[in-house]
Amino acid sequence: MPGHRSGLSWPESIRSGLASLDTTELAATDDLHQPTGPARAAMELAARCFGAGKTWFLTNGATGGILTLLAGLVGRGRKVILPRTCHVAVSHAIALLDIQPVWLEFPRSVLPDPLGFLPVVSVPMVFEAIQLHPDSAAVFLTSPDYYGRCADLTAISHVVHQAGLLLLVDEAHGTHFAVAPGLFPGTALASGADACVQSAHKTLPALTQGGYLHLAEALLVRNPLAADRITTALKIFQTSSPSFAIAASLDFARAYLETEGLEQVEKTLAAIQDLATTLWPEYLVSPAAANPVRGEFRDPLRIVIRSRDPVARPATELARQLSGQGIDIELADLTRLVLIPSLDQPSEDFERLRQALRSCRATSQNDNSGEPVMLQKLEQSWLELLVQPPERVLVPGDVLLRPETVTPVPLADSEGAVMAQALAPYPPGIPLLLPGERMDRPRLDLLIALRNNGINLSGVDQDSIRVVV
Ligand SMILES: Cc1ncc(COP(=O)(O)O)c(C=O)c1O
Known part of the structure; x- marks a missing residue:
């Protein structure tokens, strides 16, 4: 990320013309909050490309889009059914909007999938x-997740709509799905979602913070006021000076997807398939094809790599070694690497990755410390604690928005304390504790063990965390 590869995916006019694109509301540029001219035309083209009834350009990322969606379509104080595995932006929306979360219950025996840590x-x-x-x-719901795994949104949307509820989807990682319906799982909108947000900068050649918010045509027919509510909410959660440079990159990304996207996707899928074949049996690499008919709902463009060495070191260490060789890993959990290729990633880059992984393999095989057995146990307890809610003591908004009641304590001494902010291993930025929830011994032990294995913790500042006085 971002998917424009330092501008290499852009034509020269955009790469060298970014400063001239950074303009304000003029007759020639339109108003991104109240579009009537070129910005409106660009958003209409995006709506057509992504199969939406109406589309908005987001210049504060999917983060701003999630807040807008929940404020605009759900509003204050309502119940929302969702998994605990959502991005941290959702917990901020819960706090700001006093949403009553109804946590989805995962089966007790939930096991991490070899190529995707988060449960579906x-x-x-x-x-x-x-x-x-x-x-x-x-x-x-979030679909796809960081590992490219998707929920069966078509079946879920039937259940949701039969009950008269809305289905809202965080499709931050799936903006590219629209280009090739046969190669990717169905988009959220094509699967029946009422609305979704997408982080265009993750997988398309758009500037960081560029995203789209889409409403389904069917929702607009049922509820014509929905569009007005989104426009109003966007003014609350997005800057009053939305970036035209980001907006222009979103327009370019849509055009690129429509004109060159399919060809580039096919090339990249072939390169991933080749990577998977040639790295076997040392590494397990996510398959470059998925068959929704057989119930395989995953993004074949998302590269997930796992060492098959039973005594491999933590993936965070492998990621550091690769980074020393100029390869940027998007996410390393305890046992997997996740990489996001750009749509036009050159074949030399896949070759460099292959060579680098082979050289790292030798290093890990020399160290038979027995650590991985512990890693797998740690992963299992991480997953179990991620999906089971801890004790909730205070309403999130009463904590997050009352700074006078907050004090720092060392993480190691925080057992029993009530969190004043979310605590999330990062990436993927999925909170283990939300504001207002109580730190218990298993979570504290887990957080310390994760940190000892190279996982960053968002919400921990120089060994201390913010708790309620
Ligand atoms: C699932 C998910 N949703 C939302 C976001 C936020 O996206 P953005 O960075 O565009 O604000 C992320 C970011 O990593 C994410 O992984």
Whole structure:
């Protein structure tokens, strides 16, 4: 990320013309908050490309889009059904909007998939939550996740709509799905979602912070006021000076997807397939094809790599070694690397990755410390604690938005304390504790062990965390 490869995916006119694109609201440029001219035309082209009834350009990332979506379509104080594995932006929306979260219940025996750490939400889980909480306003899901794994949104949307709820999707990692319906899982909109947000900068040649917010045509027919509510909410959560440079890059990214996207996707999938074949049996690499008919809902463009060495070192260490060889890893959890190729990633880059992984393999095989058994146990307890809610003591908004009640304490001494902010291993930025929740011994032990294995913790500042006095 970002998907423009330091501007190499752009034509020279954009690469060298960024300063001239950084303009303000003029007759020739339009107003991104109230578009009537070229910006409106660009958003309409995006709506057509992504199969939306209406599209907005986001210049504060999917983060701003998630806040806008929940404020505009759900509003204050309502119940929303969602998994605990959402991005931290969702927990901020919960606090700001006093949303009552109804956490989806994952099966107790949830096991990490070799190529995707996060569990995927199933239809029965959603069905059960709706039965228990029919007064909810919406179901909010992330699909695909950081590892490219997707929920069966078509089946879920039937269940959600039968109950009269909205289906809202964080599709931050799936902006490129629209280009090739046969090669990727269906987009959120094509699968029946009412609305979604996308982080264009993650997988398309758009500037960082560039994203799209889409409303489905069917939602606009049922509720014509929905568009007005999004426009109003966007003015709250997005700067009053939205960047025209970002907006122009979003327009370019859409045009690129439509004209060159499919060809580039096919080339990149072939390169991933080749990588997977040639790195086997030392490494397991995510398959470059997925068959939704067989229930394989994953993004074949997302590269997930896992060493098959039973005594491999933590993936965070492998990531550091690769970074020393000029290869940027998007995410390393305990046992997997996640890489996001740009659509036009040159074949030499795949070759460099292959060579670098081979040279790192030798290093890990020399060290039979027995650590990985512990890593797998740690991963299992991370997953279990991620999906089980801890004790909630205070309402998130009462904590996050009352700074006078907050004090720092050393992380090691925080057992029993009530969190004043989210604590999230980062990336992927999925909180283990939300504001208002109590730190318990298993979570504290886990956080310390994760840090000892090279995982960054968002919310920990020089060994201390913010708790409620
Ligand atoms: C699932 C998910 N949703 C939302 C976001 C926020 O996206 P942005 O960086 O565009 O604000 C991220 C960022 O990593 C993410 O992984």
